[in-house]
Amino acid sequence: MPQKMNRSYGVTGNPQYEAPPFTDFASVTPDTPLDKLNLNWREKDLPERQRTKHVHKLHPYLGKFVPQLVEIFLRKYRPRRVCDPFCGSGTTLVEANCLGIESVGCDICEFNCLLTKVKVARYDFHLLRREIIKVLGQLHEACDSPLFGSQRRDVSAQVSPYLRTWYAPEALQQLLLFRDIISSTHYAPVFQVILSRAARSARLTTHYELDFPKAPITEPYYCYKHRRICQPIKQALTFLVRYTWDTYDRLMEYQRLRTDAPTTVIYGDARNVRFPPVDLVITSPPYVGLIDYHEQHRYAYELLGLPVHEHLEIGSASQGQSQAAIQKYLDDMTSAFQNVLRSLKSGGRLVVIIHDSRNLYDEIAKRLGLRVEYRLRRHVNRRTGRRSTDFFEDVIVWQV
Template sequence: MSKQHSSLTHEEKRVIEYYSNHIPTRPHEVTPETPLEHLNLNWTEKDLPERERTKHVHRLHPYLGKFIPQIVEIFLRKYFKEGETVYDPFCGSGTTLVEANVLGIHAIGCDIAAFNCLLTRVKTQEYDVDLMRKEVLDIVSKTEERVQPFLFDLHSWEDEFEDTDNEYLRMWYAPQARKELLIYRSMIPNYQYQDLLKVILSRSARSARLTTHFDLDFPKSPQTEPYYCYKHSRICYPTQEALKFLKRYSLDTIHRIQQYSRIRSKARSIVIWGDSRKAALPCFIGGVITSPPYVGLIDYHEQHRYAYELLGLPVKSEDELGAAFKGNSQSAKEIYKQGITEVFTHAGDYMKSGGRLVIIVHDRDDLYADIAAQCGFEVEDTVRRHVNRRTGRRSHEFFEEVFVWRKK
């Protein structure tokens, strides 16, 4: 056993060794008759390369804490039929809704974070591809035109575009980058696909912040001086401009939307901004596929702070379940467990008897053991999978569980 598995338990190492001798599951081969015990979700990089895990619109914008689309596809194929409705009460970046649409399955997503809902709507929207391409290229071209005359005199356009009251934007962006972002933002109302342009702006703003190249996920303070970059093994300099990112992500976005448009179906995708403990669903559902937040791990509003500041989105971080700022004390865990129970109980009210609730979660604190009974589900099975191919500061390996619960 290699050193990379040294932090795992003996049982976890045994599972890895067992599945290494079995062919990983190919999602498109799964049917309703596929036994759960035959599923091997322990893909290697060769089995499931990064380009497949982030195919088409799944990488329209970085998002921490999302599950891979292949897991969603497998359980959609196993438990849902074309024309049925799947619900994700923690829709996040929209993975469940995107995959459901490809298979002709209607989907409803709910999330407390306004940016998550914006991103999910953008991914699942049906576009006039020619118009989309025209608008994306036009706004970035007009941004460049308006930037050029002022590159050597940034103060001359401060009054027109500067967001003087926004301390975050002034702190985290160099003057040129900030002004390029604000020029782009000022023109968004002139176009039809405004939400898509907002996502391009947000993605560019994430990259244009005054932070080190190796700490885009969790920057603590602005980086204003040259620094040694562990990512590039050399001295790097803080980003001064945003236009290069606007150009790069505009082309990438066009490509990804075009890819998804070729495979999407006419199935409905509904996104609800609200608290999934009480949000009213527009119809009954066939079941649930979701990956809930973990206790004390991620602040889902804070990870996209730049988007909330630039776009003026409303913030409901206090209503996040398991937010990092709430900690992981025993009290925090109990509050989290109660919240998750309420979410699934509420979802169960819209489900028919026999419907499945599929939960992908790293239950490191064993909090889900008694939630099923409390919210009216019976535990049907649990599938464990090895997660070992993440990068950056969150690259440690672990096991996560796929709980399959059945509505009584």
């Protein structure tokens, strides 16, 4: 059980395992006392298929927050316009749109912005379907052609060392072919996300290291995930086809729930982007030295030729967790929130969801002169793969 936290401010909540977990999200109103809710969902309370409903599973992304948590705070504070300065894969923007709330998000990783834009865009589904059928038809035709295998050597010679190292020749050739075919489509960004998702699955990595691949695998290996001998991936075609239709279905499902509320995605640095006026901020900032956000989608950057600004990532894993890195993180985060505060109306709130194991966020609030209205520690039951350790997340509400 987690320790009771020091109550030096406002309402502090800790995991309340006694009460039943709260799952009636639509019942939240501005009067709902959030500190009384048990948000320590176990897998059976909030199963993966609900956490990854519709577009939330368009593409893997390490470091997402739970959409239902965002929904609770959007319903509680009912903003006219919400901002997520570290919008990542777009969870806040997707949820805001479903509730008819205008939103603006920013991220320093171009791929994350592409993914968010694809999630929240409007589509002519007849046109999208026609394009899918045409693209997959061309793909199958080219892959079935006797010429296809003979061109393999030329293809490998023309790509970056990363692509040459992490893909079997046939898989690489199929990915590059798909990239060529989609370049002239109207919905190219949708196909780029599909390409990236297939590229992630088709890497020469083990099934249990998809998040953090160590070294290319070219021989059969014992798979800890499937508990049997697995083979290295040789082709990408099945992933391309499967993910294309899965993407179509997910976009369609979201289409039925979405509203016309405007959504703006800005590719930029949260420390200096100019946000429009907002009355609520909901965000989960990067942690100190945990994830390299460009690197986690390296295959997408390599295949799509997207710009890379790794040095502008706050708290990236490559900067480590030294005292100097922590001090830099504190300064960078303070400056990012200072920038957001320029757009936040007086009395507005910032909801920050973070694993604040070093208690840095009280210091940040102090530097910014913000009142800590509410702080609770939530038990996150780790869900997938070998990362099955206990994990706690802090939900902090600051008021201007």
